Amino acid sequence: MANVAIPADTVEPSYLEVTTNTHKGLLGWILSVDHKRIGLLYLFTMLAFFFVAVGFGFLIRLELISPGKTFIDAQTYNQFFTLHGIIMIFLFIIPGLPAVFGNFFLPIMIGAKDVIFPRLNLLSWYLFIIGGLVAVAAWLLPGGSADTGWTFYVPYSVRTTTNVLPALIAAFLLGFSSILTGVNFITTIHRMRAPGMSWFRMPLFVWGLYATAWVQVLATPIIGITLALVIIERTLGVGIFDPALGGDPILYQHLFWIYSHPAVYIMVLPAMGIVSEIIPVFARRTIFGYKFIAFSSLAIAFFGSLVWAHHMFSAGMSDTAMFVFSFLTFVVSIPSAIKVFNWVSTMYKGSIQADPPLLYVLSFLFQFSIGGFTGLMLGALSVNIHLQDTSFVVAHFHYVMFGGTGFGIFAAMHYWFPKMFGRMYNKKIATWAWAIVTFGYNLLYFPMFIMGYLGMPRRYYDYLPEFHPYHLASTIGSWILILGLIIMFTNLYIGMRRGPKAPMNPWGGVTLEWTTQTPPILENFHEIPTVTTGPYDYSKYEIEASEKKETT
């Protein structure tokens, strides 16, 4: 797609060897303002938090394997699901794609040397790591970690004696980190594109990040001020939300969801971008409906910001408001569906190569579709009354967030791994890991749909015996899932340390990152490339394929 002149015989030291400062070892990493190193800092810290949260998830499932107390008491259980939620949402899913892969690949994909504010970028990581440590450290303080759930609903979050404060402060800091990343990305995309890289030549991952960054900038301040108000209410006794002082707890719920619903689009939009990157590469076809996919990201970001109250249909609201929010919820599904149709159309008649990145994307499509459809069920007013606060909601949420975004992150890891580390993992083991993870995942969450429909409430510590088979299946699913995750990450780790050297372009991608050295050099390009075509120009492959057909 671009005219990049790289003399074949010059091999410059990669970003793994040289950095923006003169320090060696750890300092060379944590003081580096190179976007690729910051991306890796995010990757490893984020994965550390992910493993902790998976651990809590495992313990929650283990406790629920049988009715009544299995091995932890109810209070500990409440704290575990709160920690699981806070860590997974604020430390894994939200920063997962933008901060890790966005940082690493956004500048390369638009043909820039770095993001526009490199030092601000490093500051975001510091806010992230401080926030993360505060969130986890609260667990060790006397009083124990928060037991409010990740939603921090008042009045309980103002009154509980557990350490809600550190969790709130952590979420506030992480929000700030997220805002700064968003500001950085929007400005970078506006100002740093290479010559010829017009808006409609940008890869779709960049479009996804652009839409995400706007949501980060415009929605996150609301959660910031809301959590700050709860902090002030807890410490100084100011009456804002506490009904004893005249406050309105439902107002808190509104403010919380004004951010936290758009936040699910912060989580899923970049994952959709990943899917749009991977499908053309492994189907060897130009993406179908480029502009539709690009604009649907913006449409999702826009409409997604107007639907928050569908989390509160049973909390008390006028019928008119319920109707409007329900309608808008249905509207959001249109741009999402446009994307899915375009992805499937891209694969149609392509020459599909079922490598691990594509397999994860296929799981994404399957699971995201289920998650999306059940989301519509929940958005319908009459059905919502029946399903509100049941494990159906938990299943829906995990199908979108884990089955969607989580698998998007796994796909991105397998897709860009050779470029990031210059080595290759074992594809066969990666394929097995994918199969086990996908199976375990579906076994873990699908029963929750059924038992939720039958009336199993969410977040409950105990349950009626009739729900036991579903819980048992779900817990067994969690073991299979974790086994698959262990295989996947061990395989990636071994690949990173000892894998065979990866070529410059192992998958045959045509976006700019595949024209750089593997791993990339400090400033990404020897010479800033000039872009002359759209991002997924597979015409060469398509002509070759049609010629083959004619000759045979």
Next chain:
Amino acid sequence: MSSSTQSAVHHVHRDDYGSRMGMWLFLFTELILFGGLFIVYAVYRFTHQQEFHIAAQELNTTVGLVNTIILLTSSMTAAMSITAMQKGNIRFSKGLVWVTIMFALAFMVNKYFEWSAKIHHDIYPGSKELLNKPEGEILYFGLYYVMTGLHALHVIVGVVFFLFILRHITQGKIQPTRYVRLENAALYWHLVDLIWIFLFPLFYLIH
């Protein structure tokens, strides 16, 4: 290119337009941060109209007006310091930044006396006097302290921002040909001013 020269040239990228754009985006987030508070204010004003009306009479309009004049004037001196810098008068520009900081401190002193008078009258979050009042008044004073307090925090941040600017002018990092940092500081200061322009009528003028 050796690795040492590579480190030296890295990130010398200069883009004043980009820097301003980043600042504007950050200002959006600040607006929305306060926007959340304005929503809370609007909702509670709507549900407790009578009590907000009574509580607002406790505030001293004159003090608020003086502070409004101080902040508006300081916004003007901040803008003038940019013009002075553009015209190459570095000393005058620096002097105007100092004047802006002085106005900011005057605002804070005024605020200090206002708050201590309230606290002296036993009106502060959690005080007996306040808890005996009707719910709407508790909410009013809660919001009064939170919103003007958060605004005061921004004033302090603005002062720190300007102190850095003074240092950068002295160090020659801000010059008549490159003054985007000064512009950004002034933009931030105008935002602080702008938010006060909304806080003043909401708390002091609407009775």
